[in-house]
Amino acid sequence: MFLLTRLFLFLTQTAEERQKANNDAYLAEAADLYDLEFRMRKLDREAAVAHPAWQAAR
Template sequence: MYLLSRLFLFLTETAEARRQQREEAYLAESVDIYDLEFRMRKMDREKATRHPSWMNHYG
């Protein structure tokens, strides 16, 4: 029953919610404030350089 409920939750979650959970888990793994800041800046840089897939050939 547990597996079935986890599957249902996975199928009903949005992609945005799963992305946010991954980011929060990544930030939670930081070992100190400097590592946390480094990870936050890294995520910000990655978000700034991301483009929709249809724009890949324009770069």
């Protein structure tokens, strides 16, 4: 039943919703404030690499 529920959620969520949920879970695992800030900067760097400024949406 758990697997069926997870499959249903996977099929109904958009890619952006899944990415946000993964990022939120990753940030929630931070041990302290410094670890949280490190993780936030890491996610920001990864987002900047995935979407360079010169490829801005029109």
